[in-house]
Amino acid sequence: MSRRIVLNPISRIEGEGSLEIVLDTRKGLREVRFHSDLFRGFEIFCKGRPVEEMPALSSRICGICAEAHYLASLRAVEQILGITVPLTMQKIRGLFLLTSLVRDHLTVLYLFAGPDTEDRGGADSLSWLKEQGLWSDFLASRRRLSRMLEILGGRRHLALGGFPGGWLRLPSEKEIEEMVSLVEEEKNFALRTWEFWEARFPKEEGEKFSWPLVALTGGLDGFLGERITVGSPEGQSLRSFRADKYRQHFREEETGPRGLRSTRLKEEGIYLVGPVARFLLWPPPPSLHNLYHRLKQCFKQFPWSLPHLLRVFEVLLALDKMASWLKDLDLKGREDSSHEDLFREEGIGVVEAPRGLLIHHYRVDEKGLLREVNIITPTAQNYKPLISSIQAYLKNKNLNLSKEVLLGLEKLIRTFDPCLPCMLHILSPYGHQRININSKPKTKI
Amino acid sequence: MRLAVYNGLSCGGCDPVFFLDVLEELGLTSSDIVFWPKVSDRRLRDLESQPPESLDLALVTGAVSTSEQIRLLKVLRSRSLRLVAVGACALWGGVAGLGWLEGSGPEPVPEIVTPDFLLPGCPPEPETFRKGLKQALSAKTSSSNQIVGAEDFPLCEECDRRRRPFRLRNFQRWHTCDPEARQCFLQLGVPCAGPVTRAGCQARCPRAGYPCLGCYGPLPGIEDPGERLLSGLVSALIPAKASQALETLVDPVGSLYRFNLATHPLLRKRKCPDE
Numbered sequence: 001m002s003r004r005i006v007l008n009p010i011s012r013i014e015g016e017g018s019l020e021i022v023l024d025t026r027k028g029l030r031e032v033r034f035h036s037d038l039f040r041g042f043e044i045f046c047k048g049r050p051v052e053e054m055p056a057l058s059s060r061i062c063g064i065c066a067e068a069h070y071l072a073s074l075r076a077v078e079q080i081l082g083i084t085v086p087l088t089m090q091k092i093r094g095l096f097l098l099t100s101l102v103r104d105h106l107t108v109l110y111l112f113a114g115p116d117t118e119d120r121g122g123a124d125s126l127s128w129l130k131e132q133g134l135w136s137d138f139l140a141s142r143r144r145l146s147r148m149l150e151i152l153g154g155r156r157h158l159a160l161g162g163f164p165g166g167w168l169r170l171p172s173e174k175e176i177e178e179m180v181s182l183v184e185e186e187k188n189f190a191l192r193t194w195e196f197w198e199a200r201f202p203k204e205e206g207e208k209f210s211w212p213l214v215a216l217t218g219g220l221d222g223f224l225g226e227r228i229t230v231g232s233p234e235g236q237s238l239r240s241f242r243a244d245k246y247r248q249h250f251r252e253e254e255t256g257p258r259g260l261r262s263t264r265l266k267e268e269g270i271y272l273v274g275p276v277a278r279f280l281l282w283p284p285p286p287s288l289h290n291l292y293h294r295l296k297q298c299f300k301q302f303p304w305s306l307p308h309l310l311r312v313f314e315v316l317l318a319l320d321k322m323a324s325w326l327k328d329l330d331l332k333g334r335e336d337s338s339h340e341d342l343f344r345e346e347g348i349g350v351v352e353a354p355r356g357l358l359i360h361h362y363r364v365d366e367k368g369l370l371r372e373v374n375i376i377t378p379t380a381q382n383y384k385p386l387i388s389s390i391q392a393y394l395k396n397k398n399l400n401l402s403k404e405v406l407l408g409l410e411k412l413i414r415t416f417d418p419c420l421p422c423m424l425h426i427l428s429p430y431g432h433q434r435i436n437i438n439s440k441p442k443t444k445i
Numbered sequence: 446m447r448l449a450v451y452n453g454l455s456c457g458g459c460d461p462v463f464f465l466d467v468l469e470e471l472g473l474t475s476s477d478i479v480f481w482p483k484v485s486d487r488r489l490r491d492l493e494s495q496p497p498e499s500l501d502l503a504l505v506t507g508a509v510s511t512s513e514q515i516r517l518l519k520v521l522r523s524r525s526l527r528l529v530a531v532g533a534c535a536l537w538g539g540v541a542g543l544g545w546l547e548g549s550g551p552e553p554v555p556e557i558v559t560p561d562f563l564l565p566g567c568p569p570e571p572e573t574f575r576k577g578l579k580q581a582l583s584a585k586t587s588s589s590n591q592i593v594g595a596e597d598f599p600l601c602e603e604c605d606r607r608r609r610p611f612r613l614r615n616f617q618r619w620h621t622c623d624p625e626a627r628q629c630f631l632q633l634g635v636p637c638a639g640p641v642t643r644a645g646c647q648a649r650c651p652r653a654g655y656p657c658l659g660c661y662g663p664l665p666g667i668e669d670p671g672e673r674l675l676s677g678l679v680s681a682l683i684p685a686k687a688s689q690a691l692e693t694l695v696d697p698v699g700s701l702y703r704f705n706l707a708t709h710p711l712l713r714k715r716k717c718p719d720e
Contacts, residue, residue: 008489009482015457016482037511040454040551045543049699052620056658060540063458063568081620107461111484124478124485126468135474142465154653157462157568161653163624168654341621367695368618421456 001025005401010410012112012125014064015420019413021394021401028399032390034383036420043373051077051343051368052164058360059158061375062421064107066158067100067149068353069375071224072360074162075349079244080364082344083165090224091325092167095179096152096159097223097351098318102186103145104354105311108417109193110138113308116411117200134196141189144182151175170331183323190315194291197305197312208302209233211385212268213277216243216352219285220321222278223352230265235280243350246359252376263381270384273356274417275310287320288313307415343368353378355417377422386416446473446501449492450481451521453514454541454551455507457483459532459568463504466571471578493520500525502582505560508534508541508551508707515557522558529581529593530560531574533567533660538707540567543699545706553707555590564594567660567704570646595645595661601629604639604648604657608632613681615690619656630656631681634693636700640677641670660704669710671701 008018017036024030055073059066115123129135146156153159161168210233216225217240229240251266265271349360356378363372397405478485480492503525533539535554544550564577577594608629617634630637638659663670682690
């Protein structure tokens, strides 16, 4: 006999999906399944499109981390066009990516995870933000970050602005001054965010993990790095390699009839990407030493909120870095890289997206039209660790699936910050019939 | 105000604009959120248990491609007084509509249920969102498929790029242009959906240096915007060079029907041969 428990939808995560827990009344937990109807087939319908259009198309993969997809795609396009990017333009891109990282992390911290600090069910983020007196400050922060993206990328949502070899619209001196003050104001909000989360630092232990870690090599500059580091669960670097050689180290495998594909390290198996991997693999930052060492201590106990605290830490670091880039930004004498009108066959673009390593891999024909598209997203890489964490959590609770246990389960899922629109080839509609192209017209109501 | 938001098949980029740039300005922060998975713990059964027409406002921000999404959309329609379809995916299938080139893709919301209002954009700019929802909330009579938020005139009227009469020898690809050029993209030979697309976004992409992608949808009266744009482009070609020039137009279907292929008349014919 088996029993099913379905959480539909999983609340306060990016994208709509459900979780099905299948219990065997005698043997206990049989299976945990994620379902989502969000399959859009990006890697299929992008074939045949001109490669230069891919950054704008791929920013539609995810409305939350659009800028990370945009930049990874732009970098893949540049490889295909054989372009290297001047340093100043790299800094503009860094500002663009870190602004979106701060916005993304704050969205997770306040909209998704915030109500979890209260330990009660039935919450919605709007009432919670208002109750905590955070609503207007949070909106003000959003406005600042959206304004930054508007200056850098022309739009506040799904910003663009990239151009192969450079950047389309460089900020004026006045706009740079404006960004300097926006970053300063945002730092104050970030410090308050730290105080808020620290005050709610829970004592209870979370699920410890023992997965190898993967991130782009380097500190904050590593967000736009070109090498990948593989490390032990404790953060010791095992090896590093050029990102365009990723296929020599990762294996993508079809896992089952549902067209799912997951990524593994050829040697170590499943692995973790994201804030935890970055914190442990990257060298200690030049600032925020105290916070860094306090967080390092937390790994012994690994409270459930640790990944969220690491997000706040990254927000603080990113704002420091943005301030220093803005100070040195010299935009006099614009230099864009030129390129020949020739398409190389292959391009691989990587960035550290807010949720972790993101790879865009394209192959094109002689006209520069896409022949193959493979996009490996952080959520796809973290899928297996997430499922095994859920299984471990449920086993620890002796399969007593009370309301509190299920709330705790969703809390655990949110620490992974899964993004379902990003899951691309990981999730396909399951158990729900797809519309038949030849079906009769549907009845309208 | 009782409120529900459902994403469906989308990138999830429209409803954050609603939450963060619209709720406060429209005085909706005291709303009772009956269903909105991204920000609320309520489950599907909470939506299903609502009486008919008990929601003051429901938004759907994505297309649909599965029977479950269709079911949910019908539930949302029957429970709401005002259903607003938001964004290019909900209105015309969005970029995922390009999947129809490979034989399967999503259906736009109006193919399944009749929304009262349609609010375009990918995503809608905050100003468009606010303007469109104000129109929707203040409407006294019921509507069906009424476009709100966007303008009835072409995007070119909001674009600040320099425009002069021109003839084209051939088409150019965007990445080969000078990024600092300030001329009209069409004059440069780069397909830009501006002339057939509704204004309302302040021409943000062309101002930032990227041709209009067409996410605010076709102007009133244009059933096939891609065909209309192609016709305009071809009329600008030097006749003696036209056939050679057309060879330089890459991926015409993808660039001319980027957000609305799922609504193309030929595709509708293929899906519903009896119509």
